[in-house]
Amino acid sequence: MNKKEVFKLAKGFRGRAKNCIRIARERVEKALQYSYRDRRNKKRDMRSLWIERINAGTRVNYGNFMHGLLKENIQLNRKVLSELSMHEPYSFKALVDVSRTAFPGNRPVPPTPKKQGLSILV
Amino acid sequence: INWTSPARKPYPPSLNKEHQRRRLPAEENQHQMAMAYATSSSVMFASSPSSLNNNNNNRSPVLFGFSTMAASASSPKNIVGARTNRNFQIRCEDQKVQQRAFAPVEQRWMFTDSDFTGPDVWNKTWYPKAEDHVNTAKTWYVVDATDKILGRLASTIAIHIRGKNLPTYTPSVDMGAFVIVVNAEKVAVSGKKRSQKLYRRHSGRPGGMTVETFDQLQQRIPERIIEHAVRGMLPKGRVSSHFLNKLGRDLFTHLKVYVGPDHPHQAQMPMDLPIRDKRIQRQT
Numbered sequence: 252m253n254k255k256e257v258f259k260l261a262k263g264f265r266g267r268a269k270n271c272i273r274i275a276r277e278r279v280e281k282a283l284q285y286s287y288r289d290r291r292n293k294k295r296d297m298r299s300l301w302i303e304r305i306n307a308g309t310r311v312n313y314g315n316f317m318h319g320l321l322k323e324n325i326q327l328n329r330k331v332l333s334e335l336s337m338h339e340p341y342s343f344k345a346l347v348d349v350s351r352t353a354f355p356g357n358r359p360v361p362p363t364p365k366k367q368g369l370s371i372l373v
Numbered sequence: 374i375n376w377t378s379p380a381r382k383p384y385p386p387s388l389n390k391e392h393q394r395r396r397l398p399a400e401e402n403q404h405q406m407a408m409a410y411a412t413s414s415s416v417m418f419a420s421s422p423s424s425l426n427n428n429n430n431n432r433s434p435v436l437f438g439f440s441t442m443a444a445s446a447s448s449p450k451n452i453v454g455a456r457t458n459r460n461f462q463i464r465c466e467d468q469k470v471q472q473r474a475f476a477p478v479e480q481r482w483m484f485t486d487s488d489f490t491g492p493d494v495w496n497k498t499w500y501p502k503a504e505d506h507v508n509t510a511k512t513w514y515v516v517d518a519t520d521k522i523l524g525r526l527a528s529t530i531a532i533h534i535r536g537k538n539l540p541t542y543t544p545s546v547d548m549g550a551f552v553i554v555v556n557a558e559k560v561a562v563s564g565k566k567r568s569q570k571l572y573r574r575h576s577g578r579p580g581g582m583t584v585e586t587f588d589q590l591q592q593r594i595p596e597r598i599i600e601h602a603v604r605g606m607l608p609k610g611r612v613s614s615h616f617l618n619k620l621g622r623d624l625f626t627h628l629k630v631y632v633g634p635d636h637p638h639q640a641q642m643p644m645d646l647p648i649r650d651k652r653i654q655r656q657t
Contacts, residue, residue: 297498300544308540330498336540337499338388 301333308336309347319350385541386510387502388494501546512550513643515636518599519559525653526560527602533646534607534627547623553643554630558595561655562587572601596630603628 254272260282261268261275268278306313320327325346327335335343476483514533518526536542536549562570570587590598603625610621629638 300498303537303544304540304542307538307542333540334495334499337385 298329301329304333305329305336308333308340308343311347311351315354316347316350319352319354320346322353323349325349385499385501386504388499499541501541501543501548505541506546506548513553513638513641514550514646515553515555515643516646516648517556517634518554519556520561520655521653522655523560523562523598523602525650526554527599527606529646529648529650529653530554530599530603530628531606534603534624545620547620547627549624549627551627551629551641551643552646553636553638554599554628555634555636556632557599557630558591558632560599563655572598595632599630600625600628 257272257275257279258269260279263269264275264278264282266274268274302313305316309316311319327346332343332346335346516526516530530552532538533552534549536547539548541548567587572585572587572590573582575582585593587598607624608621610619629636
């Protein structure tokens, strides 16, 4: 590419990388490589962000929740589920209940009262 | 979430504006249908969700509920809005017009453009605006550290400060809460850690390593024990390094540790930190 294109892409870079062609050319090449790589990484990062948000929104953990939805053949994707968990809590609670009934392992076990043992006599 | 008071708006502040929540007529109907499906499914979980989804899989994705038999059976003259003069048509609009022309009357709204020109909050992942993480509007929590296992307590504190218990969690934004720890000198550790756990620090000069045990540090500066534990569980970031942002540094300032039972933050009206770890209390 010629210099004009390089400087156009180097806007906002730090120091001499936005002014001097030798340095700018290296930095711009690296920036283009990063953007190629990150167009693919962005999809992964978004999905992990949705999963983190869903996990925070349910009191059962994410794995059991998704397994319950899978059993009920609810095919909402993670993006929609994360938006529901943030902005539509009542709908999301309904989904969590569906998942809980579908997958019996989800039901939180109430803490069993501990045996008192001999200390009760002391 | 307080399920007993539905009057409280569940939306974050940036989405509470009415003009942003004005829905397209299309999405409004779909939202009501989705709500109906969601609420009904919780009642009749056995049959309705799977049957609904099976029905959807069989039909074509474009025209919801539209059977192809009806299109072929009806003649072009009976369909309202079909164009007969095809000399001046643009190709890309042709398909759209055909869809609109062959759709039944009650589904026309799916294929017409609406007049909403605001941001697309329904298809884009939500990112918090500045008003969603104002420091003055954050929750404050209080924990009593008496006889609580150090690591488990620090883990729950770190989760609440980082904001990972909220569905609005964003890694680049501080959405967490403030946590106050009182009675810090009474925190417990199991086993022989009280005399064997070592805290090291190095001044940078040769021979400048200082080693202290847990109880020596507890007698000297009791707050440092909890601070050290929680700082190790929060993201690290100092202002001097521009690779690590200063989010970690700011998060650590949201932890307030005090020796003794009282704290100066009564004005913030802190509530009790909800702890879900069953083994956090020392078994005596």
